[in-house]
Amino acid sequence: MGSTEGFVALVLVIVAIIVVAKLVRIVPQGYEWTVEHFGRYTRTLSPGLHFLVPFVYTIGRKMNMMEQVLDVPSQDVITKDNAVVRVDGVVFYQVLDAAKAAYEVANLEQAALALIMTNIRTVLGSMDLDESLSQRDAINAKLLTVVDEATHPWGVKVNRIEIKDIAPPRDLVDSMARQMKAEREKRAQILEAEGMRQSAILKADGEKQSAILAADGKKEAAFREAEARIRLAEAEAQATKLVSDAIASGDVNALNYFVANKYVEALKEMANSPNQKMLMLPMEATGILGSLAGIAELAKESFGQQQEKIAARRTPPSIG
Numbered sequence: 001m002g003s004t005e006g007f008v009a010l011v012l013v014i015v016a017i018i019v020v021a022k023l024v025r026i027v028p029q030g031y032e033w034t035v036e037h038f039g040r041y042t043r044t045l046s047p048g049l050h051f052l053v054p055f056v057y058t059i060g061r062k063m064n065m066m067e068q069v070l071d072v073p074s075q076d077v078i079t080k081d082n083a084v085v086r087v088d089g090v091v092f093y094q095v096l097d098a099a100k101a102a103y104e105v106a107n108l109e110q111a112a113l114a115l116i117m118t119n120i121r122t123v124l125g126s127m128d129l130d131e132s133l134s135q136r137d138a139i140n141a142k143l144l145t146v147v148d149e150a151t152h153p154w155g156v157k158v159n160r161i162e163i164k165d166i167a168p169p170r171d172l173v174d175s176m177a178r179q180m181k182a183e184r185e186k187r188a189q190i191l192e193a194e195g196m197r198q199s200a201i202l203k204a205d206g207e208k209q210s211a212i213l214a215a216d217g218k219k220e221a222a223f224r225e226a227e228a229r230i231r232l233a234e235a236e237a238q239a240t241k242l243v244s245d246a247i248a249s250g251d252v253n254a255l256n257y258f259v260a261n262k263y264v265e266a267l268k269e270m271a272n273s274p275n276q277k278m279l280m281l282p283m284e285a286t287g288i289l290g291s292l293a294g295i296a297e298l299a300k301e302s303f304g305q306q307q308e309k310i311a312a313r314r315t316p317p318s319i320g
Helices: 002-023 098-103 108-125 129-134 136-154 170-248 252-271 284-314
Strands: 024-027 031-037 040-045 048-051 057-064 068-078 084-095 156-167
Touching (some): 002 024, 031 098, 057 098
Antiparallel strands (some): 031 040
């Protein structure tokens, strides 16, 4: 009898525990649970403490409402130009409506994965290989638009789709590497030729400017030399005129100074000659120096005669 009562008490305790467990429901943060009434969806439990009538209302699906990551396995895709590439990716999605995610699709992850892989083949199949390798952001944007729209009836929001890798076949990679190397060598040769062309142009322009400046310098020098000769000739003419005027007015020393100065300048030129090691005075030098005195005497006589003529003109004729 005692053992029977003990067994019944144990059963009652277990039943009580089960009832309490079915009655009290605690939903953790980041999750939402659906409630079913004899298999039919009635409502959704948010995070926190809830009470359900045991065996009448039961928990249907426990949905994870946090953002989740879904790896897209690698698959072979044929591009528009018939190149086979291997593509994989990753998807970030979040359940916004627990009831739709639980009852509108049988297996949410599998359905979303199949949808994404199909659209990857569609998007990359509409592109050339070069476009698929260089426009990854455009591919991600197209996939996000299509997949997010398709999963909206399931209560799911697709936040991001990232293509992790697009791998062409090995032989195609080698061909692309050779093509890239050839393109770089071509650009290097073009740049080198352009640099040589610019260098030649600059050198020719510099030589042209140098020749122009040299010609301008010679022109300016010739002009200044001609001007100097004119000034020298004018000075010589003026000096000659002054000497002539001085002789005409009776200043014999001016003529002596003029002739002696010219003679000294000639000797100076001879002495400054770079090939002149020894100065030889001509035998006529003493004669020339002596002629200076003769010239002076002639000038004096000329001057005396000129003075007498002037005095005769000034003297009035005598009367009777």
